[in-house]
Amino acid sequence: MIHYLTDPLSYAFVRHALVVCTVAGGLCGLLGVFVTLKGMSYIGHGLSHAIFGGAAICAAIGLNFFIGAGIWGLMTGLSVSRVTRRRLIASDAAIGVMTTASFALGIALLGLYSRVRQSIEATVFGSVLGVSMTDVVIIIGVTLATVIIVIAFYRQLLFTTFDPDVAAVSGVRTNRIDALLMLLLCAAILTSMQVLGVTLIAAALVIPPVVARMLTNSFSRMLWISSGIGAAAGAVGMYVSYHLDISSGATIVLVNFGVFAVVFALTGPRRHRRALGGTTAIPEPLHHSAPAPTPTPADATLP
Amino acid sequence: MTLRSVSCHYGGDIVLDDIDLVIGSGTFTGIVGPSGSGKTTLLKALLGTVAPASGMITRRPGLRIGYVPQVETIDWSFPVTVSDVVLMARPQRRFAPWPTRAERTEVAATLERLGIADLGRRHIRDLSGGQQQRVFIARAMLGSPDVLIMDEPTSGVDVRTRHEVVHLLADLNDDGLAMVLSTHDLNGIATHLPHIVCLNRDIKGSGSPREVLTPEVLERTYGAPMDVLEHAGMPIVVDRPRDRADIIELRRHA
Numbered sequence: 127m128i129h130y131l132t133d134p135l136s137y138a139f140v141r142h143a144l145v146v147c148t149v150a151g152g153l154c155g156l157l158g159v160f161v162t163l164k165g166m167s168y169i170g171h172g173l174s175h176a177i178f179g180g181a182a183i184c185a186a187i188g189l190n191f192f193i194g195a196g197i198w199g200l201m202t203g204l205s206v207s208r209v210t211r212r213r214l215i216a217s218d219a220a221i222g223v224m225t226t227a228s229f230a231l232g233i234a235l236l237g238l239y240s241r242v243r244q245s246i247e248a249t250v251f252g253s254v255l256g257v258s259m260t261d262v263v264i265i266i267g268v269t270l271a272t273v274i275i276v277i278a279f280y281r282q283l284l285f286t287t288f289d290p291d292v293a294a295v296s297g298v299r300t301n302r303i304d305a306l307l308m309l310l311l312c313a314a315i316l317t318s319m320q321v322l323g324v325t326l327i328a329a330a331l332v333i334p335p336v337v338a339r340m341l342t343n344s345f346s347r348m349l350w351i352s353s354g355i356g357a358a359a360g361a362v363g364m365y366v367s368y369h370l371d372i373s374s375g376a377t378i379v380l381v382n383f384g385v386f387a388v389v390f391a392l393t394g395p396r397r398h399r400r401a402l403g404g405t406t407a408i409p410e411p412l413h414h415s416a417p418a419p420t421p422t423p424a425d426a427t428l429p
Numbered sequence: 430m431t432l433r434s435v436s437c438h439y440g441g442d443i444v445l446d447d448i449d450l451v452i453g454s455g456t457f458t459g460i461v462g463p464s465g466s467g468k469t470t471l472l473k474a475l476l477g478t479v480a481p482a483s484g485m486i487t488r489r490p491g492l493r494i495g496y497v498p499q500v501e502t503i504d505w506s507f508p509v510t511v512s513d514v515v516l517m518a519r520p521q522r523r524f525a526p527w528p529t530r531a532e533r534t535e536v537a538a539t540l541e542r543l544g545i546a547d548l549g550r551r552h553i554r555d556l557s558g559g560q561q562q563r564v565f566i567a568r569a570m571l572g573s574p575d576v577l578i579m580d581e582p583t584s585g586v587d588v589r590t591r592h593e594v595v596h597l598l599a600d601l602n603d604d605g606l607a608m609v610l611s612t613h614d615l616n617g618i619a620t621h622l623p624h625i626v627c628l629n630r631d632i633k634g635s636g637s638p639r640e641v642l643t644p645e646v647l648e649r650t651y652g653a654p655m656d657v658l659e660h661a662g663m664p665i666v667v668d669r670p671r672d673r674a675d676i677i678e679l680r681r682h683a
Contacts (some may be wrong), residue, residue, distance in 0.1 A: 163507060280526030285517040288507050295476050295496045296518055296572075343552040345508045346526075 134368045143254035143321060147374060148357045149366035150318035153269045153329065155334035155356025156276065157314050159349050160307055162335040163287050168218050169206065171328035172225030174315050176202035177322045178250070179228030182235040190263070196316050203227055203308035253373045254367055266318040269400065272310050273380045276349070279303065284345060321364075323375030330356060333382040340393045355385055365381050430475060430576065432491065435484035444470045445555045446631045448484070452576060457598075457608045459619045462628040463651050468611040471628060472578050475609060495569030497579040500561055500586075511564050512536055512549040518571040534612050539567045543597070558590035563597065576607040583618055591617050614668045615642070638664055 134140040154170075161169055178196025184191050209220040221274050276283065285293040286303040294300045315327055322330050336353035365379030370377070430452040437445040445467045452458060452475070460468050472637055473479035474486060476496055500647070515536050516528055523529075540546045545562045548556065553564060564580060569577055582598070583591040595618060602608050612618040620638045621624050627634040627650040634646035642664045647655040654669040 163504075166652060231679070277526055278524055279521070281517060281521040284509075284513070288514075289498065289503070291502075292496055292498050292568075293479055295494075297520070339508060343508050344510065345513060348508050364617070395608065 132363065133367065139255065139257055139367060140364075142257040142259060142366050143368075143374070145262050145363060146257050146265050146318075147254070147321050147360035147378060149265050149269050149316075149360070150321055151330060151334075151360025151363070151378060152353045153265070153272060153314045154270065154322070154330040154353040155338075155354070156349060157307075157311055158331035158333075158356070159337040159338070159345075159352050160283060160287050161311065161331055162339070166217055166221075167332045168221050168328075169203070169311070170315065171330035172201055172206070172221035172312060172328045173199050174319065175229035175232075176225040177228075177231075177312070177315055177319065178201065179232040179235075181319075182232035183273060186235050186238075192316055196312055198228070199312040199315065200309055204305060205311055207304050207308055253323075254321055254364060260319075261320060268317045270311045272314065275306065275310060279306065283307065292343075310374030314328055321360075321374045322378060326375035326379045329379040329382060333379070333386050334359070337382075337386050337389050340389050355382070359385060382418045430489070431487045432474065432481075433485045433487075435474060435481040435486060436476060437479055439470075440483045443630065445481075447472075448628075448632060450626065450632070450635075452607060452609055454575070455602070455605050455607055456624060457602045457622055458610075458624045459622040460609065460611045460626045460628055461613070461615060461619050461650070462633075464613075466629040468628055469580060472611055474578055474611065476579055491576075492576065493572055493574040495572060495574030497562075497565045497569045497577065497682075499581045499584055500558075500565060501581075501584055503561075503565075505561075507553070507589060510522055510550050510552055511540070511545065511556070511567075513541060514553060514564050514573055515567045518568045523617065535571065539570050543567045543570070558586045559593040561587070562590065562594050566597070566601075570601075571669060572608070576609065577601065578610070579610040580682045581612060582610055583612065588617070595621055604606070618665055620665070642666055644669075651675070 132362070135144070158170070161167060177195045177199035180195035181191055183189070183198065184194035206217065206220045206224055209215060209224075215223075269311040282293070282298050282303050285298050286300045290300050293303075316329055318330070334352040334356040335348065336350045337355050341351055342348050359381040360378055363381045364374055366372075366381065367374040431448075432448050432450040435448040435450075436443065437444060437653075448471065450471075460471060462468050468678075470479055474481060476494060477486075477488075481570050516532065519528075519532055519535070531627055535548070537546065538548055543566060545560055545563050545567065548560060548564075553561060556564065566577070566579075566582075583594050586594070591614070597608070598608055608630075610618075620642065620654055623637060625634075625636070625641045626632055627646055631648045633650040634641040634643075644655060647657070647666060656667050656669050658665045658667060
């Protein structure tokens with residue numbers, strides 16, 4: 127049994143892929159918490175498609191993938207944030223318009239330049255083949271930077287995610303925080319895209335936080351649990367991908383979905399009880415300002 | 430805070446027109462008016478998040494403002510506890526995100542002051558309406574504000590919760606905290622306040638409930654006939670009943 131785990135590690139590319147899949151899963155799980163709680167689950171799907179367009183342009187003109195596709199994705203993400211914040215159109219519509227246009231551009235380039243086809247197809251579905259030491263170093267660097275930024279800006283990120291209007295009134299520079307989050311998201315998608323694939327990366331951003339939310343009512347614990355689920359699904363998915371010889375993006379997402387199904391089944395009865403009114407609200411404490419049961423006009427007018 | 434001839438526009442639409450208003454220390458002002466009358470824009474102008482197109486807003490140097498949003502805008506399924514919500518108001522001044530001992534003490538003292546000291550670890554969804562409102566007042570109070578601005582603090586709550594919130598705000602006002610709130614609730618809230626501003630793009634009336642809640646001012650503000658009755662010394666605002674012929678006609682159509 128153990129040889130199923132150890133044999134693949136004799137290949138350098140598998141060792142690299144294992145690290146990249148695990149770290150990418152954890153990174154997407156971490157950032158996915160903010161994405162899902164902001165009600166922007168679709169943004170991961172949209173950004174990955176936008177980056178696909180950027181990647182196609184880079185491949186066509188011979189520009190560095192990380193620089194070109196990263197700038198393209200970041201500009202798209204910031205445009206979506208700006209349009210959404212100004213409430214010109216709804217966020218899902220903004221994502222749909224801007225990112226599918228970028229994806230269509232990628233498809234067009236795919237048709238025009240046949241030499242682009244090979245690298246683009248690997249980008250769409252994800253592959254553990256050809257994961258290099260450079261990829262390992264880049265994703266670990268991005269993940270460390272993300273963790274440091276999330277810790278350093280924890281309260282601003284939490285406040286902006288929970289209550290952006292009041293956060294802005296309270297002195298939090300919500301525009302900058304949103305831009306920072308978009309930058310981290312673009313970096314995560316860029317570095318994870320190779321193993322997760324454009325079409326499946328959204329699931330890695332959404333499923334772990336959804337599972338974590340079913341398991342905890344604490345924001346900080348949700349960050350830990352979501353990252354852990356994402357990392358574990360990445361590692362298991364990589365092994366399944368290797369042994370069954372199917373795309374790593376698909377296996378990682380399927381493992382994530384399996385975890386979701388199990389947790390949903392186990393926590394379902396509890397949620398059902400809550401939905402039926404079994405919340406744990408406790409009685410109001412008595413204190414100095416406890417009101418009279420009915421207003422008496424004589425004493426109700428404030429001084 | 431003082432507003433002098435303040436006007437605010439959204440695009441070409443005039444939302445506030447030539448507003449003069451003074452919010453003094455320890456005052457308690459209610460802003461009433463129909464939907465779309467500019468109440469929220471006036472609160473945003475006071476907060477400084479909407480810039481006036483003309484006129485001037487002056488604030489005392491160092492004035493601290495707390496803001497309580499409408500609880501109906503809150504995502505109650507968000508995974509935060511009462512302490513998490515209150516602590517959001519305190520800027521993170523060091524790398525580690527967890528609260529310092531001083532911050533924990535401050536949060537505990539604020540929750541104690543608002544009568545929810547034992548709810549710090551509870552999820553915000555698992556609270557009664559009054560407790561939920563107290564949490565967001567506690568967050569606004571953490572910065573020791575001089576003035577508390579509240580957008581519809583009793584919107585969507587039951588009668589018991591409304592009484593509880595009114596008494597809580599009265600207690601805080603007694604402690605010297607200036608209050609400005611917007612409300613749709615004329616009888617449940619506005620008649621209990623010492624000062625009311627009737628707003629519909631411009632100020633239609635300003636003063637005590639007895640001075641302002643008159644059929645003339647209410648018709649100018651709401652554009653519909655309303656009567657004011659008196660019950661135990663307090664004004665009670667009611668819709669003017671239709672005459673008998675109108676009612677018979679309505680029944681016939683029904």
